[in-house]
Amino acid sequence: MKHRKRLLTAAVLGTAALAAAQGTTFLTIGSGATTGVYFPVATGMAKLITDANTGVRANARSTGGSVFNMTALGTGELDAAVTQNDVAYYAYRGTGLQAFQGKANSKIRSMAVLYPEVLHVVARKDARINSIADLKGKRVVIGDLGSGTEQTARQVLEAYGLTFDDLGQALRVSPAQGITLMQDKRADALFYTVGVGASAISQIAQTVDIKMVPVAGNQAAALIKKYPFYVRYNVPARSYKGVGATVPSVAVQATLVTTSDVSTDAVYRAMRAAFGNEEALKALHPTLAQNFSYAKAVKGLPAPLHPGAVRFFREKGVNVR
Missing domain, CATH: 3.40.190.10 (Periplasmic binding protein-like II)
Incomplete structure (x- = not known):
């Protein structure tokens, strides 16, 4: 007792x-x-x-x-x-x-x-996604329900004039589930706000031909102006398999x-x-x-x-x- x-x-x-x-x-x-x-x-x-x-x-x-x-x-x-x-x-x-x-x-x-926690927007090469605007109508992993990644995804899409409703599917799943969906061709792209070198991104890159989608230019400037906790951050070349050039993005802070x-x-x-x-x-x-x-x-x-x-x-x- x-x-x-x-x-x-x-x-x-x-x-x-x-x-x-x-x-x-x-x-x-x-x-x-x-x-x-x-x-x-x-x-x-x-x-x-x-x-x-x-x-x-x-x-x-x-x-x-x-x-x-x-x-x-x-x-x-x-x-x-x-x-x-x-x-x-x-x-x-x-x-x-x-x-x-x-x-x-x-x-x-x-x-x-x-x-810094860098926004990684990872797309399958065969999905033909070259910019955030291209996510319209696609199946996109936006992070766990209520996660920081979900909030970042919402704000970045907003900077490009999109909402979750514009996506073909907004997939609210864990990073581990997101890996599986990308590998099984059930997702076209994945948002993940995480430190560079995260095993989830490396795992996808080892098994899928990927492209890192940039967040840059006027859209990045507008995002930072509205949400000043963001900073610009460049994902270094060769951080992941298949990423041969520096990719501009944004980051928050862990x-x-x-x-x-x-x-x-x-x-x-x-x-x-x-x-x-x-x-x-x-x-x-x-x-x-x-x-x-x-x-x-x-x-x-x-x-x-x-x-x-x-x-x-x-x-x-x-x-x-």
Whole structure:
């Protein structure tokens, strides 16, 4: 009976609150699909935090992505999460996405910007898609329902004068399912907002002749003007099999966030464990190795820095408030 009571308590309390009551802070970090970059990055950071033996333990959970993560932070199901900075901004402000409309979560706090998340628009070569405009009437994977990728797809199509209704089929599936649909010729193109080098894109490129569709010119400029959390980003040549030239696109920023419910001390210790050794952090994934720095980690934050993160960055000589 006592064991059952503890299980019920764990179901009701946030994991951080329960573990703190037991003398250790335990952080559950939301990530994304196992085929993306969030999952290995979050798993690696959780291991760095736990292995540091500072009284904070962490684990990473595979989830549906940014929108799910921000909702779960609000309910206490997650204690921290990797998320697109645009989605975190919407959740903090209570705007932008239906999931957050009128439900601003003022407890959201930033920990660090990790790396740019680049919009990949991948098309089968035999689908004859050369621009975003060519997606009209095509079968297009737009990401999981409620994912950050779905929101990005909507905004990019809008910049080209299209909506989901203009597509032949708007396929709301996970990246893993999207791979299968592309391989089986049941999808013509796929949107995925993810770090360059993601295994999902590499897997498609290894098995299907692909073309990367650019987002550029006046449409990219209009997108960035309306949604200033986007930046221009060029996917380097040879990032994937069959992609022989640089492809212009846009990116948001993958960001580690938490809430004010997690103590200053716990966040500081987690930050010191995960980010204190920059080389160990960069070794977790090539996209971190190529993009992360302490200076960049405080640029483009979607919500105020957590006081524990402020303490950490000040110790690193970064000018933060």
